[in-house]
Amino acid sequence: MKPLVITTVLAFCIGMGCIFGTSAVGAPRVPASSIPAADLLEPASFAETLQSNSAARPLILQVGFRKLFDEAHIVSAEYAGPGNESDGLAVLRERVAKLPKDSAIVIYCGCCPWGKCPNIGAAFAELRALGFGNVKALYIPHDLGTDWIEKGYPVTRGG
Amino acid sequence: MTLALTGSKKAIRSPEAVKLKPQLVRVLGVAALCAGLSMPVLAAGAVAGPAGKLNTIAPDFIRADLSGRPLRLDQFRGRVVLLNFWATWCGPCIEEIPLFSRWQRQFGDAGLQIIGVSMDDDEAAVKHFLAKHSVPYPILMGDAKLGESFGGVFGLPQSFLIDARGRIVFRSVGEPNIEALRSQIEDLIGIH
Numbered sequence: 001m002k003p004l005v006i007t008t009v010l011a012f013c014i015g016m017g018c019i020f021g022t023s024a025v026g027a028p029r030v031p032a033s034s035i036p037a038a039d040l041l042e043p044a045s046f047a048e049t050l051q052s053n054s055a056a057r058p059l060i061l062q063v064g065f066r067k068l069f070d071e072a073h074i075v076s077a078e079y080a081g082p083g084n085e086s087d088g089l090a091v092l093r094e095r096v097a098k099l100p101k102d103s104a105i106v107i108y109c110g111c112c113p114w115g116k117c118p119n120i121g122a123a124f125a126e127l128r129a130l131g132f133g134n135v136k137a138l139y140i141p142h143d144l145g146t147d148w149i150e151k152g153y154p155v156t157r158g159g
Numbered sequence: 160m161t162l163a164l165t166g167s168k169k170a171i172r173s174p175e176a177v178k179l180k181p182q183l184v185r186v187l188g189v190a191a192l193c194a195g196l197s198m199p200v201l202a203a204g205a206v207a208g209p210a211g212k213l214n215t216i217a218p219d220f221i222r223a224d225l226s227g228r229p230l231r232l233d234q235f236r237g238r239v240v241l242l243n244f245w246a247t248w249c250g251p252c253i254e255e256i257p258l259f260s261r262w263q264r265q266f267g268d269a270g271l272q273i274i275g276v277s278m279d280d281d282e283a284a285v286k287h288f289l290a291k292h293s294v295p296y297p298i299l300m301g302d303a304k305l306g307e308s309f310g311g312v313f314g315l316p317q318s319f320l321i322d323a324r325g326r327i328v329f330r331s332v333g334e335p336n337i338e339a340l341r342s343q344i345e346d347l348i349g350i351h
Binding site for chain 1: 246248249250251252278279280301302303306307311312313314315316332333334
């Protein structure tokens with residue numbers, strides 16, 4: 001093998017070791033980054049939609065852990081199971097089973113930092129696979145508390 | 160509505176680098192690039208401001224830990240408590256546990272007590288995790304009520320540092336600023 005190839009492979013291994021030795025523990029199976037940017041909603045923009053009397057409200061589904069939903073959730077949101085579990089995706093499938101495929105749906109999680117969220121990517125992929133084309137994912141960079149509740153956006157406390 | 164989720168990267172060149180052999184420079188360069196790609200995630204740690212119950216007495220609670228022993232928060236008055244809300248499916252949470260385990264072993268005799276509160280919906284998942292990982296501090300199952308009593312645990316990981324008098328003096332939300340957290344702990348237990 002040529003020296004250039006050897007050094008490139010060695011360098012790649014060192015670099016990837018830096019990554020997977022630290023940040024890949026518990027990495028989501030379907031990363032949030034797999035969701036196209038065009039299908040993301042900003043919290044401020046979505047909060048404005050919810051606060052508007054004239055705007056039609058989409059179906060809002062929380063696809064994270066139940067205890068977070070029970071503590072607080074975006075106003076009018078429904079719990080649809082954690083996207084990282086097959087049982088959770090089954091709850092999601094059942095919830096949307098009778099809906100028209102062009103239904104406006106917004107999903108969110110906010111369990112943990114966006115890049116580490118195990119739920120949102122899987123839930124989005126599931127809905128797309130079911131044929132729902134009007135699905136948006138709420139982009140929550142840090143967590144629901146930081147990016148939604150502490151900003152005073154519409155929320156329901158308690159389950 | 161679309162979001163622009165792009166960033167910029169700048170290459171840093173030191174005078175010493177140019178003296179290295181080209182082959183070594185290539186190795187280090189590609190390695191640094193690979194490692195650098197992970198930095199936005201690793202450097203995203205943040206410590207929240209005075210939200211929630213900061214600077215108030217931590218609400219007492221009584222729960223059984225996963226080994227069945229009753230645990231009351233107030234029994235640790237006189238010690239510094241790091242109350243860590245976590246879950247098995249939360250990547251950043253899992254990354255913290257080896258560090259917190261080390262701190263418990265290192266600072267336990269000096270007065271640090273770490274308590275893990277799992278926000279998993281499924282207790283079996285937590286027991287399965289603990290069977291595979293040695294965690295030298297008690298773990299108990301949390302719920303919405305316990306989270307609310309601390310002002311709301313609306314994301315993980317989240318930790319509350321409680322001083323020897325039972326006052327919440329520091330709150331870490333999301334991927335932690337480890338140095339800041341460690342510094343706070345060392346201040347409280349008087350180690351430097």
